Amino acid sequence: MPAQKNPYIESAYERLQLVSQDRQKRLEYEAREKAVRDYRQSMQEAWEAGREAGEKAGREAGEKVGREAGEKAGAHRRNVENARIMKAEGLPSALISKITGLSQEEIDLL
16 A cells, blocks of 8 residues: 555565566576675775775874974974073174074064
């Protein structure tokens, strides 16, 4: 009764009736269904492996960028601190700039 109301269910029911009548057709149908399931499973596994590899590569790239930014910020802080000490000792701003790599403006603000 419900099969008559839904064309998809009706079509599937008719195919089932046809396949179940002939042993050879049933075996072919089951083999085809297995191949489809295997294909879908392999595609799912490949998708998951690709996603994991992408996440790993992204994480590693992010860590590298973060590490480099942290090292650069740390070096800048050390240069600023060294410039403060040199300025307190009376070294000329041009020399401090040459040694630390800081701009004249940055040194003047210290």
